[in-house]
Amino acid sequence: MRVYRLHDFGLEHLRLEQTDPPKPGIGDVLLRVRAMSLNYRDLLVARGQYSKSIRLPGVPIADAAGEIVAIGPDVENVRVGDNVCTHYVAAWREGPFRAEYLKQTLGLPGPGVAAEYVALPAGAVVVPPAGYDHAQAATLPIAALTAWSALATEADVKPGQTVLTLGTGGVSIFALQIAKARGARVIVTSSSNGKLRRAVELGADATINYREHENWDAEVIRLTDGMGVDVTVETAGIATLERSLKATRANGIVAYMGALTGLTGPINTGLLMMKRQRICGILVDSRAAFEQMNDFLPRHRIAPVIDRRFPFEELPAALRYLETGSHFGKIVVEV
């Protein structure tokens, strides 16, 4: 079978190689990978910016969908022939998050999916929404579940509330779709007027070009009659956090998951106190939440937005395309 291995940090060290398919051990499934989707974290992993615990060579990429072609002993949740997608934090089944779950996240430091076949713990796969094909199912494990974690698990967004999303990448577009389906009003920011027009087609109620409006937080305040939004889905990172706090109402939530502009820097903590706001750290969600989301998405006719599909042989080109930030929604690699 063909497999991509990262031999050193840097996309130039990603090589397509031949090897024997793995055999599923106790509690494992063998997945025939049909589609992968790319996440910003895959770029951070490839660049050596994600985690100090990653040892190379290793197989990168976290999200995939495909069919189960073999199972090892003691596997009960799936059968040979089932179509599944991956669950990023395999050990997190339900309940509160625990730090030790992070040791085996998929796509390094845990097993990656950039291969024709991959052996995974049975807890690392989940049944996708009814009617989704492999490409659609592959978009869900990180991007959709992160948006769900912010809007459903943490903020419990309700009709009549207003949600702000930053940019038009994978997480943000799922956040737009999920927030609209929960009855919220959604304000979307982007660097591109063309992308903002596409966001309106998906249901965005108001849009702001953050390049044209450097003080985009003031625009958000204007669009919410001086109040600010109930929830901000903060995907952009430290450089935008202070504006996100300003754009969010008193007692509101900033769901923080972004690393696009970096992780460390100064913020005005006075804003947090004076508006009694909550910055809520988001790290995807549990398998139980994933199953709830997979029930919700087709009931609300949410179709993942796939910007572009690449063949397996072009994974490095697909990662470089992700790096340009010119996509809208998700990038899929078909195997």
Ligand SMILES: NC(=O)c1ccc[n+]([C@@H]2O[C@H](COP(=O)([O-])OP(=O)(O)OC[C@H]3O[C@@H](n4cnc5c(N)ncnc54)[C@H](OP(=O)(O)O)[C@@H]3O)[C@@H](O)[C@H]2O)c1
């Ligand atoms: N903690 C978690 O569980 C978790 C899970 C998933 C993702 N994340 C993080 O969330 C972030 C987004 O991930 P993703 O996979 O959705 O990324 P992505 O698809 O690569 O999104 C990139 C988009 O973000 C927008 N952007 C970039 N800089 C921005 C800025 N300064 N202000 C506003 N928007 C900006 C741009 O949109 P426009 O072109 O429209 O301007 C860009 O196209 C990443 O930092 C990722 O690591 C965290």
